[in-house]
Amino acid sequence: MIPRWVYAPAALGVALVLLPLAGMASRVAWGDFVDLVTSDSALTALSLSLRTSLVSTVLCVLLGVPMALVLARTEFPGQGVLRSLVLLPLVLPPVVGGIALLYTFGRRGLLGDELDLLGVQVAFSTTAVVLAQAFVSLPFLVVSLEGSLRSAGQRYEVVAATLGASPTTVLRRVTIPLVLPGLVSGAVLAFARSLGEFGATITFAGSLEGTTRTLPLYIYNLRVTDPDAAVAMSLVLVVVAVVVIGLAPQRPRRTGGLR
């Protein structure tokens, strides 16, 4: 039951998003499409992108779920400031984010000496790609999940506690299942953002085939030498994203109606 007129702006919004995609598709040289997108370099980049995005999404879930819990379920002075700070990678142009990462994990960075001592070189490795992706994607998961947690409220958690469930049990058996739709859509957002990540990666991780050259970086390279191939690869990225987003369960929660 939504007002009829709502469909008009909704269609306009859909058009704003879909028209450019159509515009892009209209420029694809469909004749060479298969050849262009199945070259060795293309497949290497695609596989690297999928693997790093997966790892960074897992990292985002592992770190982001606790962060969202702390933000949504506790109160402490300075929480507002902390929330703003945590959301910052959202607003930072990715290239600046990459510089910031370089200033932190680079050889001359904040932790450079410590990492050197440990014999770890983070920057310019696949680890750096994952770090860059996690850095830019984490806020997505946190924001999306914090919203779900707040909307879900604490009533069921309180009931579970009175039934003797420890906080960990409540988290595992009540909180997480209840906000699962929010968690899934947060993870999808994080994965999508990781998949499309470019600026921070090229700055912090560089662009080496097989190691740090993810699909967006590969597309960037192609743009210089072969714009057609770049557009074709972009379309591949779009298709991969559609599949990933489409795979995420979007089943609406049973609300049970009125009693």
Next chain:
Amino acid sequence: MIPRWVYAPAALGVALVLLPLAGMASRVAWGDFVDLVTSDSALTALSLSLRTSLVSTVLCVLLGVPMALVLARTEFPGQGVLRSLVLLPLVLPPVVGGIALLYTFGRRGLLGDELDLLGVQVAFSTTAVVLAQAFVSLPFLVVSLEGSLRSAGQRYEVVAATLGASPTTVLRRVTIPLVLPGLVSGAVLAFARSLGEFGATITFAGSLEGTTRTLPLYIYNLRVTDPDAAVAMSLVLVVVAVVVIGLAPQRPRRTGGLR
């Protein structure tokens, strides 16, 4: 009541986000800071960024709220595919998004002739900046709001309808107020994303002081000639973002506890 151990990964996540910011801050030449960030060009870029981000956020709200409503409150065949498509700008590297916009609204693009007839020239104008920002930010608002709408459920909307409220009244007086936290956080995300937007803007709108050179573009330029100033300006962006995010009401909804 969250388990104690949750604080450990949460702290790690916060560190992942905050350390790079600290790394960046550690490189700021504090002596010249004020001079660097109050130059004419800097202020022009900042003001352009704020104005365009505001307009694009308004655009996102106007188009995104109806889209989220259609996705969350109706069912039709192909809805899943539509949802994936609408989320695509999330995954598209912004530069590719910019190309797609160019292919659509550009002079020789999909709508080029139509726009020409209307006498509208989008390219190289501030309008193009807003379009680029709205294109990349819209999915944020839609995803965040759709999640809130689903979590909120339809029970209160049904009650309102039985009390005689028309769909429009229900939307205005029940649905929107109930999901306000989700809408606000979605708008904050959209604003933040617009503020940090770089790739699509440079590709689609170009970069001219006062017209299309937003703060991220300005920072990018500075980076080559004056890295100190670039870092300083990035910090300004961060501060602006913190203020904006901090201003958004994050008051938790009264849940009322158990009865």
Next chain:
Amino acid sequence: GGPDDDTTTLTVYAAASLTATFEQLGEEFEAEHDGVDVQLSFGGSADLVTQIQEGAHADVFASADTANMDELTGDGLASGDPEDFATNTLEIAVPPGNPAGVTGLQDLAKPGLDLVVCAPEVPCGAAAQAVAEAAGVTLSPVSEEQSVTDVLAKVTSGEADAGLVYRTDVLAAGDGADGVEGIEFPEAASVVNTYPIVSVEGSDEPDLAREFTELVLGATGREVLADAGFGPP
């Protein structure tokens, strides 16, 4: 795929405008050296310098200008002296059919003409500025792009009537429907951009690095570069 145990990897950092030529040279080098894998990383010269400064592992660095090379040598990160291996000059790029009828540098100052150039902060922008100054022409571009690629994108899409880019870029973009037409102009000769190359200090494979440098500087390199439109150093 990634490097195997029995292959040696040579990592080359090169300016983005060298993408096509260095990919070709890399393949030649691999063909000549069994078990050597040439890894190429392209980007803005300034970005690449920063990355090397922050610890990126590179064996060879080829810059699109001398300023960034000086930055690297100044930090003591170059092993030996850089050597110039190519030059490049500006050309006017116009959409196919040249709808605005541009014939020379003077035309770029015509009112109503949508001109895009690189921002003065990046090498091609600095060159454009210098050329215009030398010719006494005042350019008022509608956009100052971050890179040559961005300028070309505006021109190929017909968004801009003309752009100032390097000769090599015009050739690389091709002259098909999605390409550009190049218009040479005499004033370009006043500003010549020089490409230096150097082995990076601390390379694991100093010998291979030197050999690669030699390949670029040698006859093969010269031929490939000339085909792409680069001038001799």
Next chain:
Amino acid sequence: MTLELTAGVPDRGVDVTIEVAAGETVALLGPNGAGKSTVLAVAAGTLRPERGRVVLDGRELTGERGFVPPHARRVALLAQDPLLFPHLSVLDNVAFGPRSLGHGRRTSRESALRWLGEVDAADLADRRPGGISGGQAQRVAVARALAAEPSLLLLDEPMAALDVAVAPALRQTLRRVLADRTVVLVTHDVLDALLLADRVVVLDDGRVVEDGPSAEVLSRPRSPFAARIAGLNMVAGLWRDGAVLGDDGVAIRGLAAEAGPAPGERVVAVFRPSAVSVFHEAPGGSPRNSLAVTVTDLEPHGDQVRVRAGHLAADLTVQSAAELDLAPGVRVVFAVKATEVYVYRT
């Protein structure tokens, strides 16, 4: 405002047809899960039945030809959960209906305050729903439904969760405001059915098992559930030789209330718990029905003690109960005079 309703909701096992005359109040009774809330949802248009029709005063609200959305029905539903809008004050919750009808803010608030007064909740006007007690929320929800001035009012257990101090007052209020309205009222309380409703419909397992004027259904129940809610004993069985041959083997003599049933016809024998005497041994003397039973429970009932034995009950004075030394598990005989037993067809 006549209501004709047919609701077939197979996945809830509900298939019901009821009619409500203009100005009539019908009480819907029945066990948990019988389908009462489902019927109301169909009437309100919040549930679209697989098969069914809702016609209010000649206007088809649900049917083959179309579906009038809930907001355009002028049907107010007070659901089993109060569901007060959490973002509005109590006053604005109640004013929601009038506002939706197009009344001004001031007028709406005034009428909201009046209705809050009616349910004795005017002092809560400025509170948020999250900050009031369960019973208070229930009362506010009642006021909200009434304030919407509907053509058809659907109330789902409006008196649950109310304390003994407000319940009678609210019942008075409802009695007054329901008098000239068309109302369907779900309740588990016989008093509500008797005082507020003109007619009673009893549902069981998704079917209508009884339908008639309140007093009649509650004094002459034909279904076990109605007998139970009316506080009467009922034995169902076949009519044989002037007695009811119960399905559980007992035989009970009684007066056929209507034109005598045919032998072998299904009938029920109904008698009041206060008409039952309790003995340790079956008594002799005047013709009585004697039922050997085991006491399952004793509970106070006004001044007396109600002795329960399975689904039968007897009311005794405290003194007699004490003399008989009754306790759960004790085997006794329930005796009831044939003249106290009414027999009629089901």
Next chain:
Amino acid sequence: MTLELTAGVPDRGVDVTIEVAAGETVALLGPNGAGKSTVLAVAAGTLRPERGRVVLDGRELTGERGFVPPHARRVALLAQDPLLFPHLSVLDNVAFGPRSLGHGRRTSRESALRWLGEVDAADLADRRPGGISGGQAQRVAVARALAAEPSLLLLDEPMAALDVAVAPALRQTLRRVLADRTVVLVTHDVLDALLLADRVVVLDDGRVVEDGPSAEVLSRPRSPFAARIAGLNMVAGLWRDGAVLGDDGVAIRGLAAEAGPAPGERVVAVFRPSAVSVFHEAPGGSPRNSLAVTVTDLEPHGDQVRVRAGHLAADLTVQSAAELDLAPGVRVVFAVKATEVYVYRT
């Protein structure tokens, strides 16, 4: 499992101290908003009172020295909303408590099925909470609370929303399982208080106004609310010359139930509605108390008619009521013999 509880929650106007002995069941009565749910929330640890102390069997759960979180209290709370976990089946909802106690999945499910059987809801085991009726949800919630095997059980109106067919059975079940447990039970039903509770505590406006064994409080109420819930008439006033001088001007003679109160002391006069006779004119003859009143309401009460006049009530046979031609608004005289009036200090 003795419970000592002091709850001071100023922003809800609640300040209550109650004690519950080991194995005792205490019924908490009181009007809507009196603070009953608040007291339970403090006991369960879901609300931290501004001032207060909860000690269960010598262990301080809430107090100055610390705060034991709800899950470590072994205190189960059945709240006023059923709040079944929407993502778990009915069976898993009930098995939640046993699982949390560390029992295996199988054992937990078995005990869950047993408890579902106890509340007559075993057939709902595989359903989702969104797909059952309101009363069914309530029963499942009761089973879930019982299955958690708590040391202290807190029940907030467990019998609301239940139909007459299940209510007695569930009351039986509760009676059995509550017998040897420490329980606080909120109810609005006098029968629950009498049958399930050893002791009754009456709250009003956030304060304890009465506290004592169930039978005593309900037969000798000292607070108007307790009188109301017990169905008794009460007139409060000052003791003067062998009569209660009511606050509203009437004087009622009666028997002082305890050692005679001193003149001028505050007392209450309590009498049963069935001890009241109704006349059109004040009668002569044996010394009676006569109260001129206006009938406000008539309602059926078992076989009789309850005549309400403000906060007083009289029970008449249907016949007498008809003969007197009673209707709301008629002015009559309530007469009650002094020997039927009990007077005691409040």
